[in-house]
Amino acid sequence: MYQITFQFENGGKPVIVDATPNTTILDAAKAANVAIDAPCNGNGSCGKCRVKILEGTVESTPTHHISEEDYAAGWRLSCASKPASDVVVQVPDIASAYRSRMKTADLSSGEEIRIFEELLAGVDFHGRKVRLIGLTVGNTPEACADCVQLRFDFGEE
Ligand code: FES
Numbered sequence: 001m002y003q004i005t006f007q008f009e010n011g012g013k014p015v016i017v018d019a020t021p022n023t024t025i026l027d028a029a030k031a032a033n034v035a036i037d038a039p040c041n042g043n044g045s046c047g048k049c050r051v052k053i054l055e056g057t058v059e060s061t062p063t064h065h066i067s068e069e070d071y072a073a074g075w076r077l078s079c080a081s082k083p084a085s086d087v088v089v090q091v092p093d094i095a096s097a098y099r100s101r102m103k104t105a106d107l108s109s110g111e112e113i114r115i116f117e118e119l120l121a122g123v124d125f126h127g128r129k130v131r132l133i134g135l136t137v138g139n140t141p142e143a144c145a146d147c148v149q150l151r152f153d154f155g156e157e
Contacts, residue, residue, distance in 0.1 A: 058083055
């Protein structure tokens with residue numbers, strides 16, 4: 001078992017999880033409700049799930065999505081990387097990725113973007129803070145090509 005510490009570019013509170021050596025960084029993130037942009041759902045084709053390894057080592061499959069320069073700087077595809085020690089992982093700001101994904105999904109009117117931004121920050125729903133934590137546009141085993149899947153964190157009661 002290794003410890004994965006997710007740190008956030010936007011300064012959010014780090015999330016620490018335990019993961020087996022066979023768990024990808026992306027799967028560990030999903031299990032911990034850490035949002036990583038992963039439109040292809042981990043099949044290695046989109047190249048969007050980049051994270052930066054700040055400390056520790058990972059087993060990682062080389063990919064054309066990561067340049068030699070970025071690889072040397074610690075960038076890896078989270079879906080193609082598994083911990084080989086305790087690791088500290090920097091997660092890029094997901095909000096900008098979501099905004100571009102919303103454009104792809106043609107949900108880019110001012111009003112829709114405003115609602116989207118509010119859901120990212122969290123809204124009150126019957127006393128619970130509900131936050132949007134995941135968004136996938138089609139191209140997954142579960143979703144049709146034009147579907148948008150949203151995942152929410154319903155917070156503590
Ligand atoms: S989720 Fe698409 S390449 Fe990793």
